[in-house]
Amino acid sequence: MLPIHHHRRRIILLILCLMLLHIVVIWIFGLNYFWLQNMQGFGEFVGFEHLGIFDCIYYSASVFTTLGFGDIVAVGPIRFMTGVEAVTGLTFITWSASYTFLEMLKTWNDRD
Numbered sequence: 001m002l003p004i005h006h007h008r009r010r011i012i013l014l015i016l017c018l019m020l021l022h023i024v025v026i027w028i029f030g031l032n033y034f035w036l037q038n039m040q041g042f043g044e045f046v047g048f049e050h051l052g053i054f055d056c057i058y059y060s061a062s063v064f065t066t067l068g069f070g071d072i073v074a075v076g077p078i079r080f081m082t083g084v085e086a087v088t089g090l091t092f093i094t095w096s097a098s099y100t101f102l103e104m105l106k107t108w109n110d111r112d
Contacts, residue, residue, distance in 0.1 A: 034051065045073065
């Protein structure tokens with residue numbers, strides 16, 4: 001039987017990997033926002049003259065977590081991508097929480 005610390009490390013590693021996955025998805029959407037704002041016909045962002053790369057990452061994190069501060073607002077067709085990111089974020093976060101819970105249950109049941 002493995003020591004208890006092995007199970008804790010496994011759960012911590014799982015949580016860190018899931019957080020990294022969320023960060024990667026946020027960056028992918030953020031880079032797409034940055035790229036699309038410079039193209040004609042895809043819409044724009046209201047709240048700033050021109051969003052820098054980190055402004056787009058911030059906006060992406062706000063949308064992904066469905067927090068939506070409202071200081072930056074998408075206008076035009078780019079709003080569709082904002083909606084897709086919100087649904088993606090909600091799905092990823094709830095799936096991650098459920099998966100972590102199931103892994104913890106499995107870990108606790110293995111210890112008994």
